[in-house]
Amino acid sequence: MDNYSSTGLRPEDWERIVDILPDGIYVTNARGLTIKVNAAYEHMTGLSARQLVGRYIADIVKEGILSNSITQRVIDKGSEVTAEQTTAKGKRLALHGIPIYKSGSIILVVTIVKDITVINELGKELDHSRQIANQYKSRLNELEGSPRFVAESPQFQAAVALAHKVAEVDSTVLILGESGTGKEVLAREIYQKSYRRDQPFLKINCGAIPDNLLESELFGYDSGAFTGAKKGGHMGLFESASKGTLFLDEIGDMPLHLQVKLLRVLQEHTVTRLGSTKVIPINTRVIAATNQDLEQMVREKTFREDLYYRLNIVVIKSPPLRERKADIPSLIKFFVKKLNAKYHLNKQLSPELISALMDYNWPGNVRELENIVERVLVTSSSDLVSVEEARLPWQTAGPAGALDVAAPFEEISLKEACERLEKRMLLDAARRYKTTYQIAEALQISQPSVSRKLKKYRCELPQ
Known part of the structure; x- marks a missing residue:
């Protein structure tokens, strides 16, 4: 009884088995004559069996169809050989040649081929990512010890103290304050002081994105969820920020129909993508902020009452600049230092100019102060800028x-x-x-x- 009948497999069965293997197979005899290549090898190289079978590997390499071959090295060495090969299309292949012996002599050389193009590309991307990370690390080291914010006034110090306290837990935080008061600064401070600081911090402005786009950005979508949906779907911010923190700025501008979905996410800690029924568990800390009066919006039925109370667990109020004028000199010093470094300047504001800035009520808050300081620095000619040279908008003729x-x-x-x-x-x-x-x-x-x-x-x- 022959070997085929004992296993129940015919020669054509072995052919089929070789052809369904995920790795490429290249078989030659002891003289380098190609006997067999499988389907995976054809797919990897773009070469057909018709081009290779019945031809000597040395001729194939000589014609430049393959960059090199390890078959002859296996025959000469009489043992296994590994190497890399580049195809005409630029693919990188890993080769492992194995000699097959019979009666003490090599009768076949079987080369197992793996496509490592993607692995090489990933390695390059990893090296690039490491370089970027090192650059960021270097920059962070330069900035180490620099303040992330200014908090001289008791009002803002109280807000920062509360931010530090709630950073230790995962409670939802709602930050209230006028535009430009530093709500995002407080949100980032909570993140930096939390155990999630090594995970993502993602931000989205709920009032700056169209409703349909906001929904897909927050919750993600599956392939085919709508016309133009990306093949394979899209991971929303709640998923992307899992284990980290998601900052929902201008939460008061979120449409009512999305407020329902947000409430469900906060209550159930799960998210369902658009066009899908699959429930995805998430572990995302949510910090929300707004410059609007949510209580009034609840009374006017423009903000959901149940969502308001779900967000209203810990409330931090970011005071307007007119209520924390003690911070203005330090803020000016902070901005002047930053802008001097950015624009390679060496300018200062005169005491009289700082006094004039202290007297203003700053409807645009800290953001307006920073913009005014930048304008004063870049448009002035003197290293010590006076009130007259500054030409403050509220002191000039309208x-x-x-x-x-x-x-x-x-x-x-x-x-x-x-x-x-x-x-x-x-x-x-x-x-x-x-x-x-x-x-x-x-x-x-x-x-x-x-x-x-x-x-x-x-x-x-x-x-």
Whole structure:
């Protein structure tokens, strides 16, 4: 009884088995004549069996079809040999040649082939990622010891102390405060002081993204969930930030139908992608922030009451700059140092200028202060900038028809006075900000309102 009948397999069965193997197989006789290549080898190299079988491997290499071969080395050495090979299409292959003996002589050489192109590419990407990580590490070392924020005033110190306290637990945090008061600074401080600090910190502005895009960005989607959906689907921010922290800025602008989904995520700690029924468990800490009055929005039915109470576990209030003026000198020093380094300058603000900045009420808060300090530094000629050279917007003459708050009382209606002041503030904001969204954030009104008012007063944004 022959070997085939004893195993129950015919020669053609062995052929099929070799062809379904995931690794490439290249078989020659003891003289280097190609006897067999399997389907995986054809797929890896782009070469067909018809091109190779019945030909000597030395001729194939000579013609440049393959860059090299280990068959002859296996025959000469009489033992296994490993090497790498590059195909004409640039693929990297790992070769493992094995001699097959019969009666003390080599009768076949079987070469097992693995495609390592992806592994090499991943190795390059890993090296690149390590280089970037080292650059960031170096930069962080340079910044070590630099303050992440300024907290001289008792009001902001109290907010920071509460942030540090809740950083130790996973409770949902709601940060309230006007635009530009440093809500994101407090959110990042909570993250930096938490045990999640080595995991992702992701941020999304709920008011700056269209509703349909916001939903897919937060919760993700499956392949085919909508026209244009990426093949293989897309992981949402809740999944991407799992084990880390997700900062939902401007939570008050989130549409009502998405508030329902957010509530479910916060309660059940699971997320379901668009177009899918699969429930995915997550471990994501949520910090939310808004400059709106959520209690009023709940009364007006524009914010869900159940979500409000789910977010309202720990509330941190970020005080406006007009209530923490003790921080202004240190903030100015911080910004001047940062901007001098950024623009290779060596400038300072005079004591009189700092005093003038202290007297202002800062409706745009810390963000407005930073913008004013930058403008003063980059437009001045002196190393010590005076009040006169600074030309602070609120101390200069306004545009024609603007209301001068220091001028004597005029016989005009309250409506006209309000419109003049509104126009003056819009013009000032239009000079300092590039988009209607930025103006809306600074003036704490909606973007459509900004667009309407700019059109009403015939104001144009600078190009």
